[in-house]
Amino acid sequence: MKIRELRKPKRPPPPPPPPPSQPMLPPIIKSKKRTRQPADPKPVVKRAKINNGYKVTLDELGWKEVSMPDRLDDVEGFYGLEEIDGVDVEIDGSGRVEYKGARKGKKDKKEEKEAVDDEDEWGGIKNDCDSGKEVISKKARKGEKKAAPAKSEKQQKKAKRLKSEDSKLGGSFALLSDEDEDVFLPAWNSLNLSLPTLRALSKLNFNTPTPIQSSAIPEIVAGHDLIGKASTGSGKTLAFGIPILEYYLSRPHKISKTKEGAEEKLPVALILSPTRELAHQLHAHLKALTAYAPDMSIVSVTGGLSLQKQIRKLTERGGVDVIVATPGRLWEVVSEGQGWIAKLRRGLRFLVVDEADRLLQEGHFKEVEEVMNLLGRRGAESEGEGEGEGDIDEDEYFRRRNSVKGSSQEQVTGRQTLVFSATFHKGLQQKLTGKGGKKGLGGDLMGEKESMEYLLKKLKFKDRAPKFIDANPVGQLAERLREGIIECGATEKDLYLYYLLLRYPSKTLIFTNSITSVNRLSPLLTNLNLPAHPLHSKMIQKARLRSLERFSSPTYPNSILIATDVAARGLDIQNVDLIIHYHLPRTADTYVHRSGRTARGVDARGVSILLCSPEEVIGVRRLVAKVHGPESLSTARYAMRSFDADRKLVTRLKRRVELAKKVADCQIEKTKKGHEDEWLKAAAEDLGVEYNSDGFTGNGGSGGAAAGKRGKGRRKRRETAATATKAEVASWRAELAGLLKEKVNAGFSTKYLTAGNVNLAQALVNDEGMSASFLGLEERRVVDEVGM
Numbered sequence: 035m036k037i038r039e040l041r042k043p044k045r046p047p048p049p050p051p052p053p054p055s056q057p058m059l060p061p062i063i064k065s066k067k068r069t070r071q072p073a074d075p076k077p078v079v080k081r082a083k084i085n086n087g088y089k090v091t092l093d094e095l096g097w098k099e100v101s102m103p104d105r106l107d108d109v110e111g112f113y114g115l116e117e118i119d120g121v122d123v124e125i126d127g128s129g130r131v132e133y134k135g136a137r138k139g140k141k142d143k144k145e146e147k148e149a150v151d152d153e154d155e156w157g158g159i160k161n162d163c164d165s166g167k168e169v170i171s172k173k174a175r176k177g178e179k180k181a182a183p184a185k186s187e188k189q190q191k192k193a194k195r196l197k198s199e200d201s202k203l204g205g206s207f208a209l210l211s212d213e214d215e216d217v218f219l220p221a222w223n224s225l226n227l228s229l230p231t232l233r234a235l236s237k238l239n240f241n242t243p244t245p246i247q248s249s250a251i252p253e254i255v256a257g258h259d260l261i262g263k264a265s266t267g268s269g270k271t272l273a274f275g276i277p278i279l280e281y282y283l284s285r286p287h288k289i290s291k292t293k294e295g296a297e298e299k300l301p302v303a304l305i306l307s308p309t310r311e312l313a314h315q316l317h318a319h320l321k322a323l324t325a326y327a328p329d330m331s332i333v334s335v336t337g338g339l340s341l342q343k344q345i346r347k348l349t350e351r352g353g354v355d356v357i358v359a360t361p362g363r364l365w366e367v368v369s370e371g372q373g374w375i376a377k378l379r380r381g382l383r384f385l386v387v388d389e390a391d392r393l394l395q396e397g398h399f400k401e402v403e404e405v406m407n408l409l410g411r412r413g414a415e416s417e418g419e420g421e422g423e424g425d426i427d428e429d430e431y432f433r434r435r436n437s438v439k440g441s442s443q444e445q446v447t448g449r450q451t452l453v454f455s456a457t458f459h460k461g462l463q464q465k466l467t468g469k470g471g472k473k474g475l476g477g478d479l480m481g482e483k484e485s486m487e488y489l490l491k492k493l494k495f496k497d498r499a500p501k502f503i504d505a506n507p508v509g510q511l512a513e514r515l516r517e518g519i520i521e522c523g524a525t526e527k528d529l530y531l532y533y534l535l536l537r538y539p540s541k542t543l544i545f546t547n548s549i550t551s552v553n554r555l556s557p558l559l560t561n562l563n564l565p566a567h568p569l570h571s572k573m574i575q576k577a578r579l580r581s582l583e584r585f586s587s588p589t590y591p592n593s594i595l596i597a598t599d600v601a602a603r604g605l606d607i608q609n610v611d612l613i614i615h616y617h618l619p620r621t622a623d624t625y626v627h628r629s630g631r632t633a634r635g636v637d638a639r640g641v642s643i644l645l646c647s648p649e650e651v652i653g654v655r656r657l658v659a660k661v662h663g664p665e666s667l668s669t670a671r672y673a674m675r676s677f678d679a680d681r682k683l684v685t686r687l688k689r690r691v692e693l694a695k696k697v698a699d700c701q702i703e704k705t706k707k708g709h710e711d712e713w714l715k716a717a718a719e720d721l722g723v724e725y726n727s728d729g730f731t732g733n734g735g736s737g738g739a740a741a742g743k744r745g746k747g748r749r750k751r752r753e754t755a756a757t758a759t760k761a762e763v764a765s766w767r768a769e770l771a772g773l774l775k776e777k778v779n780a781g782f783s784t785k786y787l788t789a790g791n792v793n794l795a796q797a798l799v800n801d802e803g804m805s806a807s808f809l810g811l812e813e814r815r816v817v818d819e820v821g822m
């Protein structure tokens with residue numbers, strides 16, 4: 035309802051009737067009064083086209099919002115525009131104005147509903163815990179609404195199923211039930227947490243703190259800067275989330291005055307995230323944690339969604355307490371003016387840099403640095419702004435906090451910088467300090483000393499020596515992760531990929547090194563009847579979120595996400611069983627983060643399989659040495675071993691993959707051609723010349739210079755795809771459909787492949803399919819070749 039309420043003012047009384055001789059005016063109505071948004075006096079302008087219809091009041095008409103640009107800086111006094119078709123304006127004998135026209139019909143209501151749904155933005159890993167209640171997803175809400183008057187047994191079952199699906203969708207962060215229950219969490223006792231925090235932990239069923247949580251929380255609540263390193267999926271979000279919540283609960287909010295004199299809370303914490311998806315997830319997780327602090331306002335500020343809408347959210351509940359942001363969008367927000375720099379400087383108690391090594395990498399670092407600069411160091415700027423460091427409440431807070439067992443005894447005040455990651459990157463340090471760096475070092479995982487030096491230099495810590503906590507000094511990978519390698523030819527990767535997906539159906543995340551590969555594999559797997567969804571940075575934000583939502587859905591336990599490394603960091607999707615590295619990751623830390631999308635949280639298992647072509651063998655050995663240490667190549671039991679695929683079975687699947695590829699290539703060519711045509715048409719229009727697609731195809735066509743570089747095989751395939759007739763494509767489709775209907779005999783058991791659901795993690799634990807060798811080499815030779 036928000037959009038409607040915000041944009042539609044309370045309808046003014048009908049205008050006084052015009053004199054009968056006056057021509058009928060189309061109802062362009064300027065609202066003088068708005069019910070909401072007192073701070074924004076801009077009126078809504080309504081525009082109507084006249085037609086026939088029923089007699090209705092203005093409110094009953096099906097007004098449609100006209101989309102407006104996000105920024106309306108130079109449209110003085112103009113708030114929004116709504117229009118309507120099919121309305122007659124009539125004046126009766128007494129001079130009363132009547133509107134005859136399209137009553138708000140089903141379609142309009144549907145559109146209104148969609149607009150509201152749009153506001154929800156992120157429907158995937160989501161919990162709205164404002165009220166401390168379990169929230170049912172849009173889909174579930176729909177289901178419940180329909181069933182509301184008198185639920186049949188079937189409807190009740192459906193609602194129950196949807197509710198349970200939704201709670202699974204929220205992963206471990208979905209609240210369990212709404213019933214009040216005693217909080218009994220002895221394992222958390224030593225951290226001296228407040229009741230709202232404990233109640234949320236209890237509802238989340240988080241009975242014991244993870245190692246990073248037990249060691250980081252006391253240090254943070256004692257006021258220290260902190261660098262936290264812990265393996266993927268080990269609960270770093272709550273390691274900083276809990277202290278932020280504790281601080282919020284134990285201190286009165288800082289208030290500032292807006293220009294209009296209204297009171298506004300100042301933000302307590304700013305959390306920076308390298309990707310939009312991670313920011314949305316952090317937001318959802320913090321909402322779940324703060325379920326019993328319903329006044330705490332947490333807002334995510336990320337690119338790809340409306341800037342104005344996000345700015346509105348930052349102010350609409352009397353200010354914001356926690357901002358989760360990607361640096362670029364945050365920069366846009368503060369650049370809008372509205373005093374955000376001052377608000378952040380005065381209010382911020384915590385600056386969290388999540389996935390720090392990634393955020394400080396080239397491409398992101400400039401923006402992060404700008405954000406750091408504008409925040410300055412608290413204390414320096416506080417003098418003139420009336421927010422002293424020695425604030426009495428703050429002292430009280432730390433006196434109480436320093437009694438927490440296990441924390442350092444020194445009292446520290448001032449804005450804390452908290453830095454978290456599973457990996458810290460070595461090449462990065464050299465790059466940013468301008469020293470260059472030896473080739474091949476990029477992606478090395480840093481030791482404690484190096485990480486500290488680098489971070490101390492780049493981040494404006496308050497403490498001279500921030501606490502460094504390494505919860506997993508031995509490895510960055512989750513304990514229950516099993517790793518394997520499949521050796522195959524570069525052109526056979528699609529075939530082996532299909533083999534893995536068919537042989538071990540499970541929630542699978544496939545990582546590639548390029549957007550082109552995502553765009554190619556997505557239709558290929560779909561043609562093979564596999565539920566595959568793409569994700570890369572060039573997709574529009576809504577499509578990105580939709581793909582993630584579908585992949586996360588518990589309704590499809592075997593769904594597949596094909597992604598670039600935009601999905602490598604931080605994403606916490608429940609029940610991901612299998613990670614496939616279609617391409618060798620460019621750095622060791624990327625491998626760690628990609629693989630960390632499985633085997634997350636307490637007790638979870640998962641498998642990571644790397645498809646390795648002969649050209650990648652040396653790179654894989656180096657990778658293993660970096661991730662598991664050089665000694666891992668010389669032990670009797672390799673950390674990462676070759677996985678023996680059933681070659682017979684692979685051969686049986688070959689024709690399917692060939693056909694699916696051919697059809698996918700044609701689909702891609704067709705889309706490309708469509709885009710080229712559109713582009714050329716627009717260019718021709720700009721030039722004022724007539725567009726004739728035949729005349730242009732030669733220049734912009736599919737067999738250009740770029741394609742020429744990609745090798746004979748691919749060029750040939752593209753040519754075939756570009757010239758394939760409809761009949762040919764139809765015959766490939768038909769043949770493929772026939773093959774997909776046939777059962778594939780797995781050979782190794784009486785079961786047919788499509789019927790089986792083999793647990794790959796279990797299979798690997800049992801050594802099923804695992805070769806005793808590492809990339810087929812003897813121990814000594816491996817060590818020699820890697821040069822360790």
Ligand SMILES: Nc1ncnc2c1ncn2[C@@H]1O[C@H](COP(=O)(O)OP(=O)(O)OP(=O)(O)O)[C@@H](O)[C@H]1O
Nearest residue numbers: 206240242243244266267268269270271604606635
């Ligand atoms: N105390 C806890 N008890 C049980 N499960 C927990 C606890 N804390 C966190 N988790 C679970 O661990 C999962 C991973 O947590 P989180 O996303 O914070 O990991 P992370 O360390 O930030 O991982 P990454 O390095 O990949 O970003 C969450 O889904 C949550 O279910």
